Amino acid sequence: MNRSPFFYVGDKYKLMKQLSGYFPHDVNRLIEPFCGGGSVFLNFHAKNYLANDKNKHMIKLHKFLKSYANNRNSFYKKLEQQIKHYGLSASYLGIMVSDELKSKHKKTYYAVFNKNAYKAVKDDFNKNKNDLLLLYILLIYGFNHMLRFNSSGDFNLPVGNVDYNKNVRTALDAYFDFIESNEIVFSCLDFVDFVKGITFESGDFVYLDPPYLISKCEYNKGWDEKCESALLNLLDELNSKGINFALSNVFNHKGRSNEMVIEWSKKYKVKPVKSNYISYYDNTIKEDTTEVLITNY
Ligand SMILES: C[S@@+](CC[C@H](N)C(=O)[O-])C[C@H]1O[C@@H](n2cnc3c(N)ncnc32)[C@H](O)[C@@H]1O
Structure with a gap:
């Protein structure tokens, strides 16, 4: 599946x-x-x-990933550049949280590590809501991988205890495989x-x-x-x-x-x-x- x-x-x-x-x-x-x-x-x-x-945000994200259907490497390159730029952890890329932080915050170390970087992504996205790559990053690192906006239209979820890991990458690969070989129209x-x-x-x-x-x-x-x-x-x-x-x-x-x-x-x-x-x-x-x-x- x-x-x-x-x-x-x-x-x-x-x-x-x-x-x-x-x-x-x-x-x-x-x-x-x-x-x-x-x-x-x-x-x-x-x-x-x-x-x-x-849900317009969800459909925008589907269309955004679809736009990279035949060019997933370019998507991954931009995604990884931004992850590094903001200083987020990324287990998939070997950008790991230190053992010291892991033992100090046993169940929440990703959230602790990524808190400030996540806030910076959130602030930048809220200044430019057309940046769907930032919205996708917020989804990867956000609480329960959710999308939530306040009544003024600003993204307002806190950081989650997750990062760009093998599961995210596998899911992205499967999505690109599907989109590349199927005719799908979003509305x-x-x-x-x-x-x-x-x-x-x-x-x-x-x-x-x-x-x-x-x-x-x-x-x-x-x-x-x-x-x-x-x-x-x-x-x-x-x-x-x-x-x-x-x-x-x-x-x-x-x-x-x-x-x-x-x-x-x-x-x-x-x-x-x-x-x-x-x-x-x-x-x-x-x-x-x-x-x-x-x-x-
Ligand atoms: C149970 S979820 C669907 C989950 C989906 N099957 C999946 O596996 O990800 C219900 C969806 O209905 C959407 N929705 C709510 N009201 C709607 C409406 N009036 N017209 C179209 N979609 C609506 C929500 O945005 C939500 O994504």
Whole structure:
């Protein structure tokens, strides 16, 4: 499985093995209205791809990496130059944190080492928000690899305990491999406008991973019953046109249930998905989550 170099919180990376078993084969075009970091399309075989997300920063970063599809060495050169320029650690390049710092700050040494350099990157990015390389560096070194902006539009995440390591490099290589050999078009629209703008053809498959109404996540803000209902109506329309779709969702989570989706899903097929909300360290700690894939095929 390819890991996305955006390490998106709530991504489908860990579930892709299960989901792939439920996806149709011989898809001509994969259409993803909520692509996030791209964990699904990166692991899906189709002839063409349409990937959309409302998060403009995410889509800008996808397009930015795509612009280096046939020139990844130039991307790596610029990335590594900036890492050195700001004095960030980079395990992949052998720019290591000292043993002394490691023993003094056992679990946080990257964060301690990179704190000031990260702040300098953040300040420079906030002065020039077109510098997407700096935004990607903020994502690599930031807390939980997240993208977060305040109400004035400034990037405002603290440093994370991570650096440019082998995992990041492997994920970038896999992304470039994928982008180099596949036709993918990105867009940044609300899902309704995105889907309504498509001329559907046979062989299209729509996979949807929207924010979940009953769970909490940064990108769930603004997702309400109205959005959920618009989504379900849109899927009924696709179904009536004979377009195959699969919708990820949760029926129950932490004592709450999504009755609207549960009721609606009765018209379709519901496949169980073993959710990563279950603690892998102690399988007695289950968070009462029923994750599902709802399909019309
Ligand atoms: C669960 S995440 C998708 C994760 C993705 N499958 C992955 O593996 O990285 C849901 C996504 O929906 C996007 N989103 C939220 N509201 C949206 C809307 N109205 N239209 C399109 N995308 C939206 C969020 O920005 C977020 O990236």
